[in-house]
Amino acid sequence: MIDSLITSKTRVKLLLKFFLNPENRSYLRELADEFGESTNSVRVELNRLTDAGLLESHDEGRTKLYKANTKHPLFPEIRAIVTKTLGIDQLVDQVIKRLGNVELAFITGDYANGIDSGLIDLVLVGEIDRAYLQSLIDKLEKIIERKIRVLVLKRDELQALRDRFEGHVLVIWEF
Template sequence: MNSKNTAYLRSLEEEFGESTNAIRLELNKFEKSGFLKSFAEGNKKVFTVNTQHPLFSDLNKIILKMVGLEYVIDYILQRIGDLEKVYLVGNLSKGQSTNIIDLVLVGNHLNKTFLIEQIEKAEKKIDKKIRYIHFTAEEFDLNKIKEPGMHPLLLWSKE
């Protein structure tokens, strides 16, 4: 659950390949329960996750555990050097089940030897393949990872 992402009904229809009516019903349930909040943007009703919901933190941790990302983030990415941001891209970022975790790492002076060792350990622990691409802060351009099919989700930020 990326708290910085927003979505509207038609974009979710395209992303999930479900009918707008089915998606609308689910969005309304989540909004009524307080997990989502909405606002008007022109003639669109835009949804975003409600980070103030008392269960947000717990649900976010559960989701990260389900896909094995909690281990990757907690035990690896915060210890590899001057890391600034980590994005999830690819199928998993689109909510599709996959055995591959694709990450974009943004930072300077990363300890790549340590990173590779830890990724290998994480892959064994979570039984998934982890692929990554690294950009220095100067090289990184968010537009590069917003290309079709990428669906970047900010998983971690130093800020």
């Protein structure tokens, strides 16, 4: 939804990066590498957002670091828009590409049944980079203020445990 309002994909990525977690601080090359974009396209959008007062920048040695301007009058509204438009499917899509060979991802338990108990049960099937997964879970728990319990299975393990997943299952990724 946000990309229909903001046509620059780079600007959307920057807003997501800085407004989901206002503690994020990044520099130009790091952002370009993370987004898989040219430094020039990222620089243009950083300059626009900084000129608008939405981002702050400061020099640290020879590096210019950027972060969200939490004192900007529109900060709470922009953050609310960003968090509302970033659905689980969009987040999972970006994350799964970096996790490894994910065949299936689904949510089960209370959250899949429409009950927000503060605990999200996530099941991933495939060959997963567990160290990267744990770093993502740690960050995501802070952002969404919920605990995430993850179970990583291989395809044959899923078949053996399929009956144990009671109630609704919310499939969020299938390859």
